Amino acid sequence: xxxxxxxxxxxxxxxxxxxxxxxxxxxxxxxxxxxxxxxxxxxxxxxxxxxxxxxxxxxxxxxxxxxxxxxxxxxxxxxxxxxxxxxxxxxxxxxxxxxxxxxxxxxxxxxxxxxxxxxxxxxxxxxxxxxxxxxxxxxxxxxxxxxxxxxxxxxxxxxxxxxxxxxxxxxxxxxxxxxxxxxxxxxxxxxxxx
Numbered sequence: 001x002x003x004x005x006x007x008x009x010x011x012x013x014x015x016x017x018x019x020x021x022x023x024x025x026x027x028x029x030x031x032x033x034x035x036x037x038x039x040x041x042x043x044x045x046x047x048x049x050x051x052x053x054x055x056x057x058x059x060x061x062x063x064x065x066x067x068x069x070x071x072x073x074x075x076x077x078x079x080x081x082x083x084x085x086x087x088x089x090x091x092x093x094x095x096x097x098x099x100x101x102x103x104x105x106x107x108x109x110x111x112x113x114x115x116x117x118x119x120x121x122x123x124x125x126x127x128x129x130x131x132x133x134x135x136x137x138x139x140x141x142x143x144x145x146x147x148x149x150x151x152x153x154x155x156x157x158x159x160x161x162x163x164x165x166x167x168x169x170x171x172x173x174x175x176x177x178x179x180x181x182x183x184x185x186x187x188x189x190x191x192x193x194x
Contacts, residue, residue, distance in 0.1 A: 004028050004190045010035035010044035014060040016052020016085060020178035024186040038069040046079040046193040049086030051139070051176055054111070057085055058101040067102070074104050079169040081189040087142050087172040095145050105170045106149030109142045125175070127156040127164060127185075135182055136163070136175040143174050166192075 011021045013034035022032040025048075035041050047070065049057075061067045074080055082090040082105075089101040093108040120140070124133035136158070144162040147154075156164035163174035164185075169192060177185035 002187070002191070004030040007031070007045045007190060007193055008033055008043055009046045009048060009190070009193070010041055011048045011050060012057070012061070012066070012086075014052075014064065014066075015057050016050040017083075017176065017178055018050055021048045021050050021083075021186075024178055024183050025190075028183055028187060028190055030190055035066070036064060038065050041066070041069055041073055044073075044078070046081065046189065047073060048189075049080065049082040049089050050178070051084030051086065054085040054088040054101065055099070057089060058099075061089075061101075070102060071104065074102075074169070077169060079171070079189065079193045080104065081171040081173070081186075083173045083178065084139065084141055084176055087144075087174055090170060090172050091144075092148060093146070105165075105167050105172055106147060106152050107144045107165060107167075107172065108146035108148060110145045111142050112140050123158065125156050125158060125163070128153075129155070129188075130184060134177070134184060135180045136177070137179045138163075138175045141174045144172070 007030040009025045010033045025032040090105040091107050091109040092103045095110040122137045125136040152167045154162040
């Protein structure tokens with residue numbers, strides 16, 4: 001296994017699956033930091049935007065002064081990984097919804113694309129560059145309906161819709177890799193930060 005000991009990765013800690021992401025980051029040998037204010041972000045090489053409720057997270061980011069700071073962080077070339085609600089926060093466009101949060105990634109996202117909480121499921125997903133299927137957990141998950149640029153690379157699809165994509169130093173994931181014992185997607189992100 002590669003060593004990520006020189007990396008410090010922040011996890012936006014306003015709401016959502018924070019500790020599970022921190023555990024995976026630490027498990028891979030990197031240092032995790034819970035990001036609640038702009039000062040926390042100055043310590044980080046990369047940032048994870050976890051699953052949760054995107055509207056609430058967007059409001060809390062603004063309230064805590066993190067909104068513009070995260071945009072600057074991205075402009076400095078630092079990596080950002082959004083899972084589930086994090087994908088919604090990264091998107092430049094939401095289908096049938098005028099809301100735009102960070103608007104950093106050239107994607108249009110459909111919220112709650114697979115239905116409500118009761119419709120949650122797990123499936124083995126083939127991911128570009130991975131030798132084995134990934135156990136993807138979908139909970140009120142979004143998916144990407146459109147790419148608005150040529151820089152976006154689809155890494156995985158489910159039922160013909162993109163559920164994992166990369167654009168430069170951004171990674172967006174519709175499912176919850178932090179809820180499995182498989183660290184391959186977190187490793188992909190940490191590899192992007194080197």
